[in-house]
Amino acid sequence: MLVVMSKNASAGDIRNVISLIKSEGLTPHDIPGAIRTAIGVTGNTGAIHTERFAVLPGVVQVIRVTSPFKLVSRETKPENTTVKVGNAVFGGEELAIIAGPCAVESKQQIEDVILKLKDAGAKMIRGGVYKPRTSPYSFQGLGLKGLEILAEAREKSGLPFVTEVLDIEKLPEVADYADMLQIGARNMQNFPLLRSVGKTGKPVLLKRGISATLDEFFMAAEYILAEGNYNVVLCERGIRTFAKHTRFTLDISVIPTIKKLSHLPVIADPSHSGGERDKVLPLSLGSIGAGADGLIVEVHPEPDKAMLDGLQSLYPKQFEQLMDKIRTIAPAVERSL
Amino acid sequence: MLVVMSKNASAGDIRNVISLIKSEGLTPHDIPGAIRTAIGVTGNTGAIHTERFAVLPGVVQVIRVTSPFKLVSRETKPENTTVKVGNAVFGGEELAIIAGPCAVESKQQIEDVILKLKDAGAKMIRGGVYKPRTSPYSFQGLGLKGLEILAEAREKSGLPFVTEVLDIEKLPEVADYADMLQIGARNMQNFPLLRSVGKTGKPVLLKRGISATLDEFFMAAEYILAEGNYNVVLCERGIRTFAKHTRFTLDISVIPTIKKLSHLPVIADPSHSGGERDKVLPLSLGSIGAGADGLIVEVHPEPDKAMLDGLQSLYPKQFEQLMDKIRTIAPAVERSL
Amino acid sequence: MLVVMSKNASAGDIRNVISLIKSEGLTPHDIPGAIRTAIGVTGNTGAIHTERFAVLPGVVQVIRVTSPFKLVSRETKPENTTVKVGNAVFGGEELAIIAGPCAVESKQQIEDVILKLKDAGAKMIRGGVYKPRTSPYSFQGLGLKGLEILAEAREKSGLPFVTEVLDIEKLPEVADYADMLQIGARNMQNFPLLRSVGKTGKPVLLKRGISATLDEFFMAAEYILAEGNYNVVLCERGIRTFAKHTRFTLDISVIPTIKKLSHLPVIADPSHSGGERDKVLPLSLGSIGAGADGLIVEVHPEPDKAMLDGLQSLYPKQFEQLMDKIRTIAPAVERSL
Amino acid sequence: MLVVMSKNASAGDIRNVISLIKSEGLTPHDIPGAIRTAIGVTGNTGAIHTERFAVLPGVVQVIRVTSPFKLVSRETKPENTTVKVGNAVFGGEELAIIAGPCAVESKQQIEDVILKLKDAGAKMIRGGVYKPRTSPYSFQGLGLKGLEILAEAREKSGLPFVTEVLDIEKLPEVADYADMLQIGARNMQNFPLLRSVGKTGKPVLLKRGISATLDEFFMAAEYILAEGNYNVVLCERGIRTFAKHTRFTLDISVIPTIKKLSHLPVIADPSHSGGERDKVLPLSLGSIGAGADGLIVEVHPEPDKAMLDGLQSLYPKQFEQLMDKIRTIAPAVERSL
Numbered sequence A, B, C, D: 001m002l003v004v005m006s007k008n009a010s011a012g013d014i015r016n017v018i019s020l021i022k023s024e025g026l027t028p029h030d031i032p033g034a035i036r037t038a039i040g041v042t043g044n045t046g047a048i049h050t051e052r053f054a055v056l057p058g059v060v061q062v063i064r065v066t067s068p069f070k071l072v073s074r075e076t077k078p079e080n081t082t083v084k085v086g087n088a089v090f091g092g093e094e095l096a097i098i099a100g101p102c103a104v105e106s107k108q109q110i111e112d113v114i115l116k117l118k119d120a121g122a123k124m125i126r127g128g129v130y131k132p133r134t135s136p137y138s139f140q141g142l143g144l145k146g147l148e149i150l151a152e153a154r155e156k157s158g159l160p161f162v163t164e165v166l167d168i169e170k171l172p173e174v175a176d177y178a179d180m181l182q183i184g185a186r187n188m189q190n191f192p193l194l195r196s197v198g199k200t201g202k203p204v205l206l207k208r209g210i211s212a213t214l215d216e217f218f219m220a221a222e223y224i225l226a227e228g229n230y231n232v233v234l235c236e237r238g239i240r241t242f243a244k245h246t247r248f249t250l251d252i253s254v255i256p257t258i259k260k261l262s263h264l265p266v267i268a269d270p271s272h273s274g275g276e277r278d279k280v281l282p283l284s285l286g287s288i289g290a291g292a293d294g295l296i297v298e299v300h301p302e303p304d305k306a307m308l309d310g311l312q313s314l315y316p317k318q319f320e321q322l323m324d325k326i327r328t329i330a331p332a333v334e335r336s337l
Helices: A011-023 A050-054 A107-120 A144-157 A171-177 A191-200 A214-225 A254-261 A270-274 A277-289 A316-333 B011-023 B050-054 B107-120 B144-157 B171-177 B191-200 B214-225 B254-261 B270-274 B277-289 B316-333 C011-023 C050-054 C107-120 C144-157 C171-177 C191-200 C214-225 C254-261 C270-274 C277-289 C316-333 D011-023 D050-054 D107-120 D144-157 D171-177 D191-200 D214-225 D254-261 D270-274 D277-289 D316-333
Strands: A002-005 A027-032 A037-042 A059-063 A083-085 A088-090 A096-100 A124-126 A161-164 A180-183 A204-207 A232-236 A266-268 A294-298 B002-005 B027-032 B037-042 B059-063 B083-085 B088-090 B096-100 B124-126 B161-164 B180-183 B204-207 B232-236 B266-268 B294-298 C002-005 C027-032 C037-042 C059-063 C083-085 C088-090 C096-100 C124-126 C161-164 C180-183 C204-207 C232-236 C266-268 C294-298 D002-005 D027-032 D037-042 D059-063 D083-085 D088-090 D096-100 D124-126 D161-164 D180-183 D204-207 D232-236 D266-268 D294-298
Touching: A002 A011, A011 A027, A011 A037, A011 A050, A027 C027, A027 C037, A037 C027, A037 C037, A050 A059, A088 A096, A096 A107, A096 A316, A107 A124, A107 A144, A107 A316, A124 A144, A144 A161, A144 A171, A171 A180, A171 A191, A180 A191, A191 A214, A204 A214, A214 A232, A214 A254, A232 A254, A254 A266, A254 D277, A266 A277, A270 A277, A270 A294, A277 A294, A277 A316, A277 D254, A277 D277, A277 D316, A294 A316, A316 D277, A316 D316, B002 B011, B011 B027, B011 B037, B011 B050, B027 D027, B027 D037, B037 D027, B037 D037, B050 B059, B088 B096, B096 B107, B096 B316, B107 B124, B107 B144, B107 B316, B124 B144, B144 B161, B144 B171, B171 B180, B171 B191, B180 B191, B191 B214, B204 B214, B214 B232, B214 B254, B232 B254, B254 B266, B254 C277, B266 B277, B270 B277, B270 B294, B277 B294, B277 B316, B277 C254, B277 C277, B277 C316, B294 B316, B316 C277, B316 C316, C002 C011, C011 C027, C011 C037, C011 C050, C050 C059, C088 C096, C096 C107, C096 C316, C107 C124, C107 C144, C107 C316, C124 C144, C144 C161, C144 C171, C171 C180, C171 C191, C180 C191, C191 C214, C204 C214, C214 C232, C214 C254, C232 C254, C254 C266, C266 C277, C270 C277, C270 C294, C277 C294, C277 C316, C294 C316, D002 D011, D011 D027, D011 D037, D011 D050, D050 D059, D088 D096, D096 D107, D096 D316, D107 D124, D107 D144, D107 D316, D124 D144, D144 D161, D144 D171, D171 D180, D171 D191, D180 D191, D191 D214, D204 D214, D214 D232, D214 D254, D232 D254, D254 D266, D266 D277, D270 D277, D270 D294, D277 D294, D277 D316, D294 D316
Parallel strands: A096 A124, A096 A294, A124 A161, A161 A180, A180 A204, A204 A232, A232 A266, A266 A294, B096 B124, B096 B294, B124 B161, B161 B180, B180 B204, B204 B232, B232 B266, B266 B294, C096 C124, C096 C294, C124 C161, C161 C180, C180 C204, C204 C232, C232 C266, C266 C294, D096 D124, D096 D294, D124 D161, D161 D180, D180 D204, D204 D232, D232 D266, D266 D294
Antiparallel strands: A002 A037, A002 A059, A027 A037, A083 A088, B002 B037, B002 B059, B027 B037, B083 B088, C002 C037, C002 C059, C027 C037, C083 C088, D002 D037, D002 D059, D027 D037, D083 D088
16 A cells, blocks of 8 residues: 655654554555655555545545455466356357347247357357346246246257346256356346355356446456355446447457456457447457457347347347358467357 | 438338338338438337337337336326435425444444434434445445344434345345335346335335436336335435546436436435545535435544545534535525425 | 556566666665565656556556646645636635626627626626537637627626637637637647647636546646646536436536645536536536536527527526525535625 | 427427427428327428427427438448558558557657568558647657658658647648648547648548547548548547546447448557557457458557657567458458458
């Protein structure tokens, strides 16, 4: 920690800060400058109460030096974590592509699409059965029946599936069926839920909140890892900005930053961020180019008739084309598909 | 709904849109313009699948006309809703001020402050017992013991209290003790929790998510009202922007907009938005000036020793001064304190 | 400056940083910590090339300690600066209210409104004659003719006026007529223009850019002060955020922060931020409550017929009411009107 | 235009709107709905004064249908515009890469790097000679001397150059030397400057403002096209958001949107957005993946000694590697290098 003093701080102000540092059992390091003084603080094992210093007379700023996340940090674990779900491996050399409809609507719908997805190269399928909806009057998902449909499709296709879990109450049910648990953007800081999915030990797909800083995103993952569950895949799905030409602003710059600071794998969601079908291909290639370990893409057998998000869902044919393009660019990022 | 066609849309494109409108049982209204054509759509009772139109050839934009919220709308209920919690009335002529520490730390701490708050004019107290913390390693609140402390303080002071509820599991316990349930910013779109607090029938303090649009904020309240619980008080607590000189950007412009579009009361939280003690007074007066129905303010008997948010907590003396100032400006907004 | 080393930095990495510090003629201060090392740097008179350090192996972060602004800082000049334009005094005990139409449209328009503004208590008038317009096809202002109209109105009313200057070419003409030069939000970082208005020595109303950080805002003012012109009034006029219910988000938290860090006066523009008439009153009272030294408000004799921004312009009668309200709240912020 | 009435609007309110529409010489189209009425308006050739309608009693919202930009629109000119500067072609099948240092520092510096850039495949060089600096005390560029250095380098290498122009005063000088004029992000809405560079007829590289909406970006280009100059290349260089892990948030979603709505070419600037060297490669590949027509990349012969932006400048060797990667991914987006 560094305590920066005002240019006009008195010697008494500085003594005051130093004595508080000492009274907390820490060591002050005076750094006199031409213009102002700063006082370095060492000796802490955990977080320091920076606020107690910030309110002292003559103090301009208190700067934390240590980053708040531990287990997710690459400093703690230098080598890449790989998360395996069936044949999908996140964080390895091969890209892992998850595909499927926004919501499970019927057995027919899933059957119509799953083998096409598999043939095109998808390693996992997605499908919502408990949907977080802005309006209480909107379709909220098929629930248990949807889980059964997905499980049946898994049996036929061999593809594992990920689905979102909304609350602790339904967690046992969802965990019983799903191969990977998705925490949606709205629940990124639902801490009791994070702890609970951590305890299941199951692979978790953690989506970034639409206005989460990278530190907050890492700390959300930290909640899961702190329960002993390292099977966490991060997912960039767009942030909220002033821009109106896109549903959310896909922040590809977070991808290389995550790879640098953490050992966890990171994928991108081009469908929810772009919000329309025409953007899915460019955002997908952009994400892979930026170093993503995979994608989660919405594909629907008949997007025009989709109950949700039809506008941003690819036709199965378009998904095939997308996979072909990804195969072309993968070598440029030292990956394969 | 309005379907806007491209300047270059063909007559076939337009016929195509019109026939989809008719096939959905709706009525098209052709609006030929000098430059382009738009097609009005009427006859819908609920939301229309705008996406089915957006993907048709020649369509440039689909514009929804009806607002998505119903029960929270002033169009539905023109007169102000007032929410009563003990002697605190939100949405009436008198301003309602809630005050207290960020977190309940001990019986002593609450006893030290509550009568001072009451004497200064606070109508309710606040105090967190289940705290949503960014880090899994931080103090998470006293839980049940904290509720007992607050209940005891209520008995002595006569002041009702509000405290945050984090999940459905703890809801019965919290609802058993608290006079008003707070839904924090991070849980504004925790839909199962919103439904559950709706079902309790208890007064709810709903904080705006840090990146929630007004529509989303209203729809979150709609979840509670849809359960038959109209005792909802909205709370602006700052939004996330690029600005670094404040913890969050207090958006006072949302206050008159809420008053115009909805019948629900709205208060402001100057403490969490400003993030430091010196900003609490200006942001409080700014919020009241903008038309807020009240405030929720952090006050701690000894801010320097606070376990959480001490930096932004007022000293009891400062709270008294704040209340005096509010009394001065109240008449300008046709209010009293 | 503080150079923070990685937990895994080698002794060689640290020696490397230290020797670069020394080679730049500066003094390193080793701050060994339990978890990582940080190196304080002193001895610099101006800014240090932080980038040279950031790229060294083992360096995690380089933190600047000194704030970049000098002349605008309250550390440099502790007492408030007051800027006088006729009878308007910005930064004193009395609030200074500027009012008038968005654009000068005709002699009649100005005559119709100016005495009403004066009677209501306005100390200065505003009116655009060179308008920055998003579209090249929109009305761009009356130019010189508009300046003549304003000058004539000043003669009759005794009220000085402020008007925007868009470029260096027109600066001599505008400076010849106007009592105060406005730099609009779009030009906040038009550095050649800032220097030029600095050189005129005339009072300057500097509007905050819609996405300017406080540091950038201060540095823009620094350009003017660096030319020896301390007659600068800052103006908060709303920032761009994700929020759609308002034209811009009026950031009242910047007001107390400016007052704390700088000696310059600051006013608010409730008209451009709110974007509609109904918001002007609440945002005005909110700004005064937050500590603003004054306001700049759009008033038009016939808002329904205004060529620009009629939607956000007050009727003269409403301006009177606004001034009455401001008189009521002024004592709460130790001001008068 | 569409005028949306309140659910509670009276018949008189509706008549009132209709009669204003007629009095402006326009045609109203009544669209009665189950819940509310909307009134379509046609017959306008230019923009309508929406504000006059927005203030009428009973009106909830006024929605513009026509987009404000004309000449930049793909509706106006369906085929791609290509902009040629020497051998660089923007908007064609081949990607156009501009490279060079942030600022021209010396003849030696440019000579040291230019042939390496050419050999690696750059088609143009960049180098600032008039620099917009946040601080008045920072290095402001070499000015005319810098232009001479760039011109000499062009003669030797055959590579044309682009450099920023900050004001109308220096425009003739800069236009005399440079092959392409850059309008920086801070000047995107410096309308007199936009008109002036439009009049030169020279190719213009127009950078997006850090908080510009797409409409504003297009309208800025419209200013240049309106002067008869269609040689405009748009450049996405990152927007300002809440995110702190990157200097600016590179908004790759704007790239496919621009290609869809406009005929103008668009490139990306991975250096200024990322703000550090390690991000340049991922952001470059991400931008090309998203469909950019080219890049502008900072390369310095000795980044550690750069006067500006050394932290984000590539070493010449890294630029070669970047170009190799781009060659690999180009076929996936149907491009070549």
